[in-house]
Every structure is written in structure tokens, then in C-alpha cells.
Amino acid sequence: MLGLVNNVATKxxxxxxxxxxxxxxxxxxxxxxxxYTTHVHADDSFDDDTLFDIVESIIKRATQTVDKIxxxxxxxxxxxxxKTPKASFSVPLCTLKGISxxxxxxxxxxxIAHKTTLAxxxxxxxxxxxxxxSLTLAAFAMEFGELWLLAELRExxxxxxxxxxxxxxxxxxxxxxxxxxxxxxxxxxxxxxxxLQVIEYIDQVNRLSIYDLKDVPELPKTLEHIxxxxxxxxxxxxxxxxxxxxLTSDEEKEFDISPYSQKIHFVLNKLKTQxxxxxxxxxxxxxxxxxxxxxxxxxxxxxxxxxxIFTKDNVQPLFDGSTKQxxxxxxxxxxxxxxxxxxxxxxxxxxxxxxPIHDEFRKKDDQYKIVWIPIVEQWTDELRKKFxxxxxxxxxITVQYSGPIAGIKFIKEEWxxxxxxxxxxxNPQGKVEHSNxxxxxxxxxxxxxxxxxxxxxxxxxxxxxxxxxxxxTHPSVPTWIKENKYIFFYGGKDNExxxxxxxxxxxxxxxxxxxxxxIHLELVLVGKGTKGEDDxxxxxxxxxxxxxxxxxxxxxxxxxxxxxxxxxxxxxxxSGWAVLSKGPTMLVTGHGTAVLKVVEEFEKWKEQVKxxxxxxxxxxxxxxxxxxxxxxxxxxxxxxxxKVPELMKCPDCHRSMETFISYKCCHIDGPTAHH
Numbered sequence: 257m258l259g260l261v262n263n264v265a266t267k268x269x270x271x272x273x274x275x276x277x278x279x280x281x282x283x284x285x286x287x288x289x290x291x292y293t294t295h296v297h298a299d300d301s302f303d304d305d306t307l308f309d310i311v312e313s314i315i316k317r318a319t320q321t322v323d324k325i326x327x328x329x330x331x332x333x334x335x336x337x338x339k340t341p342k343a344s345f346s347v348p349l350c351t352l353k354g355i356s357x358x359x360x361x362x363x364x365x366x367x368i369a370h371k372t373t374l375a376x377x378x379x380x381x382x383x384x385x386x387x388x389x390s391l392t393l394a395a396f397a398m399e400f401g402e403l404w405l406l407a408e409l410r411e412x413x414x415x416x417x418x419x420x421x422x423x424x425x426x427x428x429x430x431x432x433x434x435x436x437x438x439x440x441x442x443x444x445x446x447x448x449x450x451x452l453q454v455i456e457y458i459d460q461v462n463r464l465s466i467y468d469l470k471d472v473p474e475l476p477k478t479l480e481h482i483x484x485x486x487x488x489x490x491x492x493x494x495x496x497x498x499x500x501x502x503l504t505s506d507e508e509k510e511f512d513i514s515p516y517s518q519k520i521h522f523v524l525n526k527l528k529t530q531x532x533x534x535x536x537x538x539x540x541x542x543x544x545x546x547x548x549x550x551x552x553x554x555x556x557x558x559x560x561x562x563x564x565i566f567t568k569d570n571v572q573p574l575f576d577g578s579t580k581q582x583x584x585x586x587x588x589x590x591x592x593x594x595x596x597x598x599x600x601x602x603x604x605x606x607x608x609x610x611x612p613i614h615d616e617f618r619k620k621d622d623q624y625k626i627v628w629i630p631i632v633e634q635w636t637d638e639l640r641k642k643f644x645x646x647x648x649x650x651x652x653i654t655v656q657y658s659g660p661i662a663g664i665k666f667i668k669e670e671w672x673x674x675x676x677x678x679x680x681x682x683n684p685q686g687k688v689e690h691s692n693x694x695x696x697x698x699x700x701x702x703x704x705x706x707x708x709x710x711x712x713x714x715x716x717x718x719x720x721x722x723x724x725x726x727x728x729t730h731p732s733v734p735t736w737i738k739e740n741k742y743i744f745f746y747g748g749k750d751n752e753x754x755x756x757x758x759x760x761x762x763x764x765x766x767x768x769x770x771x772x773x774x775i776h777l778e779l780v781l782v783g784k785g786t787k788g789e790d791d792x793x794x795x796x797x798x799x800x801x802x803x804x805x806x807x808x809x810x811x812x813x814x815x816x817x818x819x820x821x822x823x824x825x826x827x828x829x830x831s832g833w834a835v836l837s838k839g840p841t842m843l844v845t846g847h848g849t850a851v852l853k854v855v856e857e858f859e860k861w862k863e864q865v866k867x868x869x870x871x872x873x874x875x876x877x878x879x880x881x882x883x884x885x886x887x888x889x890x891x892x893x894x895x896x897x898x899k900v901p902e903l904m905k906c907p908d909c910h911r912s913m914e915t916f917i918s919y920k921c922c923h924i925d926g927p928t929a930h931h
Contacts, residue, residue, distance in 0.1 A: 278366065279366045279367065279369070279370045279491075280366065280515050280518075280519055284481070284484045287484050287487055288483060288484060290370075290374065290487075291374065291377055291483060291484075291487050294374060294377035294378050294380075294381055295377070295381060295385070295483070296381040296382050297382060299382050299383055299384070299387075302348075302383060302384070302387055303342065303344075303345050304383075304384065304386055304387040304390050304459075305459075306341050306342050306345040307345070307347075307387070307390050307391070307394055308390045308455070308456075308459060309339040309341060310341055310394070311390060311393050311394045311397045311452075312452065312456070313336065313338070313339065314397040314398075314400075314401040315393070315397055315400070315401070315448060315449075315452045316336050316452070317336060317401070318397070318400055318401045318403075318404045318405070319445050319448055319449050320336070321404040321405075321407070321408050322404055322441060322442075322445045323442075323445065325404075325407060325408070325429070326434070326438055326441050326442060326445075327442070348391070351379070351380070351391060352391065352394055352395045352398060353395075354379055355376055355379060355380075355391060355392055355395035356395040356396075356398065356399060358372055358375050358376050358379070359372060359376075359395065359396065359493070359494055359497040359498075360497070360501070361501055362494070362497070362498050362501070363498070364495075364498050364499075364502065364509065364510075364511035366515070369491050369494045369495050369498070370491065372494045373487060373490045373491045373494055376388075376392055376490055376494070377487075377490065380392075384462075385458075385482050385483050385486045386455075386458050386459055386462050386482070386486070388486055388490065389454075389455045389458060389486045389489045389490060390455060390459075392489070392490045392493050392494075393451065393452065393455055393489070393493055396493045396496060396497055399497070399500070400448070400496075400500060402423070403423060403425060403500070403504075406419055406420040406423055406425050407420065407425050407429060410425065410426075423504070424504040424505070425504070437503060440499070440503065441503065443513060443514075443517070444496060444499050444500070444503070444513065446517070447492065447495075447496060447513055447516060447517050447520065448496055450517070450520050450521055450524055451489055451492045451493060451496070451520055453524055454485065454488075454489050454520060454523055454524050454527060455489055457524070457527040457528060457531055458482055458485055458486065458489070458527070460531055461475075461478055461479065461482065461527065461530070461531060461534070462479075462482070464531075464534055464535075464538065465479060467538055467541075471537065471538070471541040472534050472537045472538055472541070473537065474530055474533045474534050474537065475534050475537075477530075478527075478530040478531075478534065485523050485527065488519055488520060488523050489520070489523070491516070492516045492519070492520045495511075495513055495516045496513070496516075498511060499511055499513055536660075539567065539662070540662070540664065540665045541665065543563065543567075543662045543663060543665070543666070544663070544665045544666045544669070546563060547560070547563055547564060547663055547666045547670075548666070548670070550563055550686070551670075551686070551687075551688065554685050554686030554687050555685060555686065556589065556590070556684075556685065556686055557588060557589070557590070557591060557592075557593050557682050557683070557684055557685065557686040558585060558586065558588045558589045558590075558686075559686065560682065560686035561585070561588055561593065561595075561627070561682075561686075562585060563662065563663065564595075564629075564661070564662065564663035564666065564667075565629065565655055565657055565661045565662060565663065566657065566661075566662055567659075567662045571585060572656065572657055573585070573656070574587065574588075574627070574653050574654065574655060574656065575647055575653065575654040575655075575656050576653055577647065577648070577649075577650040577651045577652050577653065577654060578651050578652070580648070582656075583653070587625070587653070588625055588627070588653075590684045591622075591623060591624065591625045591684060592623055592624045592625070592681070592682070592683055592684060592706070593624075593625050593627060593681075593682045594613075594624065594625070594626045594627070594679055594680070594681050594682075594693070594707065595627055595629055595679065595680040595681075595682065596610060596626055596627065596628045596629065596652070596677065596678075596679055597629045597631060597667060597671070597673055597677065597678045597679070597680065598628070598629075598630065598631065598676075598677035598678070599630070599631055599632070599675055600630055600632065600639060600642050600643060600646060602646060602677065605796070605797060605800065606677050607649070607650070609694070609697055609698055609701075610626060610652070610679075610697070611651070612701060612702055613626065613697065613701075613702060613705075614626050614651055614652050616702050616705065625652070625653055626652035626653065627652065627653045627654070627655065628647075628650055628652060628653070628654045628655065629655050629661065629667075630643060630646075630654070630655065631661070631664065631667070631673065632660070633660055633664075634660075635658065635659075670691075671691050671692065672691070672692070677694055678691075678692040678694055679692060679693045679694040679697065679707070680692065680693075681693050681706075681707045681708065689706070689707070689708040689709065690707055690708055690709050690712070692807075693707040693708075693712075694804070695803075695804035695805075695807040695808045696711070696712045696715070696804070696808050698800060698801055698804035699715075699725065699801060699804050699805055699808055700715055703715070712808055715808075716808060725798065725801035725802060725805060726743075726745055726780070726798070726837070728794060728797055728798070729745060729780050729782050729794055729798055730780045732778070733780060736778050737837075737839050737840050738839075739776070739839075740838060740839035741776045741777070741778055741838075741839065742775060742776065742777045742778070742836065742837070742838050742870070742871075743777075743778045743779075743780060743836070743837050743838075744761050744777065744778070744779050744780065744834055744835070744836055745780045745782055745834065745835045745837065746761070746779070746780070746781060746782065746832070746833065746834035746835070746851075747781060747782040747783050747795070747832075747833060748827075748830060748831050748832030748833055748848050749829065749830065749831050749832075750831035750832055750848070753831050753832035753848050753852065754781065754832065756852060757832060757834065757848070757851075757852050757855065758779065758781065760852065760855045760856050761777075761779055761834075761855050762779065764777065764855050764858055765777035765778070765779065767858065767862070769862050769865055769866070770865075770870065773865060773866065773870065775865075775870050782794065782795060782798050783795035783798070799828055802821065802824055802825055802828070803825065805821050806821055806822065806825050820835075820842050820844075820845040821845075823845040823847075824845045827845070827847060827848070830847060830848055831848050831849075832847075832848020832849070832851075832852065833845075833846065833847060833848050833851070834846045834848070834851040834852075836874060838871060843871055843874070843875060844874060844875055844878050846878055846882070847882065850878060850881045850882040851878065853881050854874065854877050854878045854881055857877070857881075860877075861873050861874075861876075861877045
């Protein structure tokens with residue numbers, strides 16, 4: 257007997273210390289488990305859309321009547337669109353009455369509301385999830401709508417007055433009772449409006465299911481969650497029905513509906529956000545396809561530009577940096593347009609590359625326009641300030657669109673925009689003449705005009721590209737190139753190697769053999785200013801130039817010059833490297849270890865210089881040393897700068913190279929995040 261008492265006491269204590277979990281605290285997973293068995297299949301023949309139109313009309317008019325009667329003349333009367341139901345629609349009256357019976361006269365309490373919801377879901381097992389919500393709201397709307405129709409008509413219609421008495425309408429509209437119940441009635445009214453909106457959003461989500469799920473990444477997750485959202489909608493309708501019963505009774509029962517209100521508003525806001533994201537993705541996808549179609553048969557550049565930037569019916573003026581005034585988009589009609597596409601992280605180097613191009617265009621009868629398209633996924637006040645500073649600095653035209661541009665997907669996928677600046681060249685018909693002419697302009701500048709792919713092919717045959725990359729490394733370089741002198745351009749990560757090479761190469765340049773042969777050899781340490789100080793600006797421009805060369809010329813197969821560019825790019829992060837050129841012609845691109853050895857061992861090959869020439873001897877000895885001392889190169893391609901070649905051959909052994917992606921921190925995503 258004592259053991260039994262103890263056992264009961266233990267259970268009582270357990271209940272006291274561990275009260276049952278509130279329905280509102282249940283996880284979505286647990287709710288799915290509860291409702292999973294209630295769903296058999298969905299009857300597609302049921303016309304849920306027509307039912308919802310009817311229910312929406314009843315709820316909107318009834319809640320408007322509530323506001324009018326309870327709040328008086330303060331309320332704004334909204335125009336409600338009248339939708340004509342399909343003549344073929346048949347109301348499932350027995351089903352609605354069955355649901356209504358389940359909800360009638362239930363005592364307040366979340367556990368009872370939960371059980372009632374499950375009972376309703378079992379009754380509606382053969383309907384779609386959306387139809388389950390609409391049918392439940394329809395059953396409630398019949399009672400709620402009738403209640404307020406009688407309240408509105410009872411003063412002017414004898415039949416309405418008599419039925420209103422049976423429905424207990426006068427109970428909660430007594431002048432002595434209404435002030436006490438006004439707040440409760442308005443809270444109920446607002447909860448019904450929110451629940452209607454939730455079911456409307458569920459309907460909109462279902463309508464989106466016709467789209468390809470891979471084009472709308474947020475949609476699968478949203479659709480999967482619909483059963484839980486429907487559960488909360490039905491549970492809230494059940495709670496509203498209970499609240500109506502209490503309000504029309506003489507009893508003073510307490511029933512707080514605020515937890516239902518909090519939950520349904522959470523569901524509402526979540527659905528609203530997800531719908532906005534889904535619709536944005538769909539709009540981007542539709543715009544992407546439209547742009548692809550437009551660009552297959554372009555006719556006018558301004559129309560292409562409009563589709564690229566603006567969503568339908570939202571075309572906005574552009575900003576002209578030369579006049580600091582807004583201008584109409586018509587300014588681009590029948591012009592050659594260069595689209596400068598970038599984030600807000602634009603360097604002075606990017607600006608200085610385009611400034612001479614813009615100045616040159618002003619001489620060409622206004623037939624060329626540069627337009628800056630800033631790519632910002634999410635605008636903030638700080639980014640807007642930064643944008644305004646940049647916009648006012650630029651002399652060309654700027655897009656001022658405040659939202660994400662319509663063609664962002666197209667720009668990323670078709671033009672390979674990955675964050676680094678790009679320059680898309682379009683002719684007056686809107687045909688793309690070059691998907692990124694920025695690399696070509698970095699190498700050739702104004703000489704690359706009119707910046708088409710045809711021009712690039714012609715220029716890439718020339719040897720003069722060396723000049724454009726190296727001329728900024730030292731003030732005397734242009735003169736030395738004109739004089740056809742030999743020049744060592746060199747650098748690296750290892751200061752000891754740089755010191756060794758400087759010492760040995762200087763000795764080589766001053767060797768009597770070279771002096772006697774009138775061979776002039778100059779040295780340029782890339783990344784040093786005129787006073788010998790470190791200059792990261794020079795170094796940065798040099799490697800940016802080399803990378804641009806790679807994209808304009810360096811990924812061509814079977815071209816000796818291209819192989820030298822590939823080698824040089826592969827040496828960027830090595831301890832040492834050197835390039836030997838004669839005037840504008842690149843002769844040897846050398847890895848630090850091998851090229852230093854060639855210079856150090858001049859004694860071994862200098863006798864042949866008189867007979868075969870310096871150039872031949874240097875190249876021959878470098879090939880001999882490099883084959884014995886160094887494995888094949890590793891090439892890190894700056895993938896964010898444009899279209900990366902699918903296949904690359906090793907510039908050393910000419911076999912196909914494996915593809916890897918290298919990640920390097922360049923602080924592209926802002927300040928350090930602390931976790």
C-alpha cells in the first residue's frame with residue numbers, strides 16, 4: 257500500500273515539475289508527425305479557387321461590418337472586388353456542416369483546439385492541404401458572416417431581427433455590454449483577417465509550384481512547410497469559433513487568443529517573406545530568358561539595356577556624371593554602349609583605365625557612351641553613401657536604380673561576372689561585341705578602340721603588348737625598349753633571392769664580354785619606386801596587367817608567347833622570377849632558382865656569346881638548367897576576372913593540366929567577422 261502511495265506521489269511530482277509541453281512550443285517536426293496520418297490524398301477535381309473567392313468575400317465584408325458597428329464612423333470602408341463564382345461550382349454543404357459541428361460550442365483551451373483540428377483534418381483527408389484550410393474557413397465564414405449580417409440588418413428587417421434573437425446577436429451588442437467587449441471583438445476581428453491572409457498566401461505559394469524548382473531555390477522548402485502552416489490556420493479558425501461562442505453567451509468565460517494571434521502573425525510574416533523571395537527569383541528567371549531571347553536577335557541597344565536594368569514599368573532616369581544631372585534613358589538610343597559592371601569596390605586603377613577612353617569618346621560625335629552598372633545585392637545606408645561618392649566622381653553615365661537590377665542572373669551566368677569589374681561592349685543594335693573588354697583595355701588602352709573581339713584578335717598578334725605591361729615599372733623602360741636594349745624585369749617573395757639576383761645580374765651587365773659585344777643589359781626590380789622604396793601600386797598594376805594578358809592572349813594553345821605569359825603568371829607567388837626581354841620582345845620567362853643559376857654560371861657559357869650571340873646562349877642554357885631543376889608549373893587563374901578556360905596545357909611540358917580552384921583572402925566581404 258505504501259509503495260502505491262509513493263508511486264502516485266512520484267507521478268504527481270513529475271507532473272508538477274514537468275508540465276505538459278504547450279502546443280505552441282511544439283516543433284514543426286512534431287506537428288508534422290501529429291498530422292501526417294490525417295492526409296490520404298488530394299482530390300484535384302475540387303474547385304478550391306472558387307470556394308476561396310466566396311469565403312474571401314464573406315470574411316472581408318463581415319470583418320468590415322464588425323469594424324463599422326464596433327468602432328463607429330472612424331473606420332475606412334475598403335472597396336471589395338466582386339468575383340463571380342463559376343456556374344459549375346457545387347458547394348460541399350455536408351462537408352462544411354460537418355466541420356462546423358466539430359467547432360461548435362467547444363470549451364476554450366489549446367489542447368481541445370488541437371484535438372478539434374486533428375478531427376477536422378481527418379474529415380478532410382481526401383482534400384489538398386490548401387483546400388483543407390479553405391473549407392475550414394468556409395465553415396466558420398457561414399456562421400460568422402451570418403452573425404454580422406443579422407447584426408447589420410436587425411434594425412431594418414423583421415425577419416433578420418427574429419433570427420438575430422435566436423442567434424444571440426443582441427447579447428453582445430447591448431449598449432451596456434459592447435464597451436466591455438469592444439476590445440475582445442476587435443482582437444478577434446484582426447485575428448480572422450490575419451488567418452484569411454495566411455490562407456491567401458498558401459494559395460499563392462501553391463500557384464508557384466508550376467515553376468521549375470531549380471529556378472526558385474526557396475520554393476521547395478516553402479511548399480514542404482505548407483501542411484504545418486495549414487495546421488496553424490485551422491487551429492486558429494477553431495479558436496476564433498470558440499471565441500465567438502463565448503462572446504455570444506451570457507457567461508463571463510476567459511479565453512485569451514493572443515497566443516494564436518502571435519503564432520498566426522509569425523506564419524503570416526514568414527510566408528510573406530518566402531513569397532517575396534520566390535517571386536523575385538521567378539522574375540529574375542523570366543527576365544533572364546527574355547534577355548537571352550532579346551540578345552539572340554537584338555534590334556536596339558536601349559531596349560536591351562532597359563531589360564537588363566529595370567523591372568517592367570519601372571524605368572528610371574540615369575545620372576550623367578559630366579553634367580551632374582539626371583538624363584532620360586533615350587540618351588542611349590542608337591549609341592555604342594560600354595557597360596562598366598562592378599561592385600562598389602572600385603579602385604583608382606579601374607577609374608584611371610576608363611578615364612582616357614571616356615575622354616576619347618567625347619571627340620567621336622557622341623556615338624559612344626560608358627554606363628556604370630553598380631552591382632549591389634542588398635543596399636544599406638552606408639552603401640548608398642559610398643555609391644553617391646563614386647557616382648559624383650565618375651564623368652560617365654551611372655545607373656541609379658535603388659533595387660537589385662533585373663538582369664543580375666544574366667550578367668552573372670552569361671557574362672561571367674564574379675565581382676571583379678567587367679566592361680561589356682554593345683553596338684547600336686544591342687549586339688555584344690565583347691563580353692569583357694576590360695582586360696584588353698588594361699593592356700592596350702585607347703589603342704584597343706573600338707574594343708571588339710575582332711580588334712583583340714588583331715592586337716594579340718603584335719609583340720607590343722609587353723610594353724603596356726612593363727612601361728609603368730620604371731620611368732626609363734619606354735626609352736630602353738625603343739633603343740632595343742636587353743632588360744631584366746624581376747621580383748619575388750624572397751628578399752634574399754632578390755638581393756642575390758640583383759648582385760649577380762648587375763655583375764653580368766657589367767661583364768667585359770657584354771661590354772665588348774656592345775650588349776646593354778638593364779635591370780628593373782618590379783615593385784620598387786625610383787628611390788628604391790617598396791611600391792605596391794606598381795607591383796599590383798604589373799600583375800593585374802599580366803592577368804589581363806592571360807585573358808586576352810595567354811590562354812591560347814600552341815602560341816609561344818602565350819606560354820611565356822602562362823609561365824609568368826604561375827611565378828606570381830614564387831620566391832623569385834625574372835623576365836628577359838629585348839626591346840618589346842619577351843625572350844625568356846624564368847623561375848627564380850633556374851634563372852639565378854643561369855646568371856651565376858655565366859662563366860660556363862660566356863665563350864659562346866661571341867660566336868652565337870647573347871640571346872641564343874642565354875635561352876639555350878636556361879632550357880638546360882630549368883629542365884633539370886624545376887617541376888612543371890602551377891597556375892592559379894583569377895577566376896573572378898572573367899571566363900576561365902575549361903582546358904589548359906602546361907607551358908613547361910605541354911600536357912593537359914588538372915583543374916583546381918584556389919581561394920585567397922582579399923577581404924572582399926568587408927570587415928572581419930567575430931564569432
